[in-house]
Amino acid sequence: MASLWLKILAAALLAVSMAAPSRAAEINAAKLGAVRNAALSDQTAWGVVESLTTEVGARPVGSPAMTRARDWAVAKLTALGFKNVTVETFNTAVWTRGEERAEIIGPFPQKLAILGLGRSTSTPKDGLSAEIIVFPSYQGLLDAPLGSLKGKIAVVTQRMPRTQDGSGYGALNAQRTRGPFEAARRGAVGYLVRSLSTDDTRLPHTGAASPGEIPAAALAPADAELLERMAARGKPVTVRLRMTSTYRTDVPGWNVSGDIPGIGAPDEVIVIGGHLDSWDVGDGAVDDAAGVAITTAAAKVAASQGPLRRTIRVVMWGSEEQGGSGGAYAKQHAIEARSKMIVVGESDSGAGRIWRVAVPALVLDHPHIRAFAAAVQPLRVMVDRAPPQFGGADVQPLIELGAPFVDFSQDMNRYFDLHHSDDDTLDKVDPGDLAQNVAVWAAFLYVAAGGDIVFKSNDRPVSTGQ
Template structure:
């Protein structure tokens, strides 16, 4: 007996019949979970994207190839209403970059320019550095204190399972160049927001600072600490080029499995299709694309769902724009979005899940909790705090959302670096993600749960 019948008739059924119905529902959800654990779709999707397209920054020909790849992939997997939603966004394009200590102990430095960085003057920029071991120490400087200097911040990123360090330390990348410029700096170098010890810098966006800004490889940041500690002025030369496309073409790629009874009620999931340029965008966010695409396909194959499952490959997350554009384009259906979810933290195992307040008490979500418990997933009683950058505007407009927390212990070893490649994805961990998402999508799409009506 399907869950729809169980939900409608539970009050009229004797206790034994209700138990049988719950058992049937649990059996169906477990079958979806177990199929996902052995299904190769997610691996094939991320392998195809990283091999056939590779890195795909907005504003480059690779992003157009990614668009075409997304359309072809969704169509080949049997999704319906596959289409492209076009928009334009600002795109920063990296050029040639180099950095070196020119005195008193000349040596090369490994850097990656930050998105939105200004280029150096032609011929480069040479200036003395002022090094701060914490971001707050730089903020404590008064206006003009860094005039003519290159500010260097070397505060390290702690390794955490829940990615909380990124929110705390990431500000020194996103806002640091702007704050340095306010204090008169002519350039900015920041220790990569990374937990790795390799000599591979990690890029990422920053607020447009008007000065050249780059991330240092973590060993190079520590090297500058040692040089500065010797008491002699350290001079660094930066040579960075970049260009900006004010209105670059961009695309959200969409595919659906239409609901058989309530097609207007839509469950929105996905990841972002674009990436930074150093690696091949495997964990960020090829994995998220693969997880949600495979999960929706598996959930929809079990039986045509009552509600519509929609997969979105958002086209400009790294430099921004795709989430806002999606919410704007779908403003008239926000009230019909059952729930939204985004996968954008690599392929580490999901270890914790948060559902909208009160919804864990709904029979379908109780079954979900039981279904994913053998996968090592802990269910929070508290509602989710953050769903993802590409669904943020949709959430703000009123859509309920879920948060499935992945183990981020290794994520910031790889994130935004040349090490973001397919070999870093563990197939069994990828499959665990698919199993969690597929179980949730199946139960949500085939039940009557109203996440808005649930009470804390």
């Protein structure tokens, strides 16, 4: 009789196991190839990026457009079937551009194309006129003695190199972010910097800067070279600036998120996303409507290939460009970040094709990661043996709380032609490249949410910024 009951129990357990097969058993290169192929033909990402840029446009924090973007995000996530769609409010400081004009008034009068840097102060009401001092490198400015620029406008004209991984931007970022502060320390009354860009148009590129208590603006690359040529003639060059702006504190911002709940371990969460806000130029297609679209679509595609164990959460962060959204999200989700976030990542490098993926070092040889590497290899993507260095500005506070992270490197050869400029528009997004991003993210999400891999690592990010 005992043996009969054991046989009945064994049969029952077998039936249960057949009714609920292990998700981990389905994670292999063939299955991930199917996920990849489904993503390549999916149109969700293009629909999202087209909708956001067309129906909202540029989305600077503190503007009516950003309020519309919040409502757009709620409606879009809901329409796509995400659950627990949530708006989390935080307060942040906001800089808003006003009137801006610049011109050379001597020795050869000409107009200049500028965009004020975030947190720049305004000029006096009637403008500011001063002689310029040109520094061909940012280090040259730093080498200038304190007080040596009294009454002058400092101009830094160092060129940014074009690189696939965006390292040229990282190397020169300080000349925009710290330049106004360092120029003010040396007595300058204004600061102009060659745009951190790789284009050859007469379009300046904006971006945030640390408060320097002086008016500060980015020059179109052609105009930075014009000032270099004039200064080389040996005569004093005088520039007139007129810039107005406002700076407000405690302005409301919003992080909007939606979940695809897991079946089996729903309290274990994979957090991905892009930032909903943009600068006030262009329509924010490349930076970062594309990232919002890629991660939203990837989550949908991964879930469409079968129920997943863990929850995928897409977050549309609401103030990356001027800061505040990542820290606010981490503060509101600190406990979850320390114990329940399986892995985090952000898409915020445009719409160029992914060429490299970095994952925590301790999982590199896991069978599921090897299967993922095989599935994305036809897309010309390699899984790097080096650990991830930077997961994204908005997920970095989560990483600092202990959340493991990944880094998906996109081809940035053209990104800085467009970044933070009037040329950041939808026509620059290639649908095929966008789909390739979705395919890589979707395959990874299927691994992360479908199985039980533990992304533990001692890796920590290198701080950078975009």
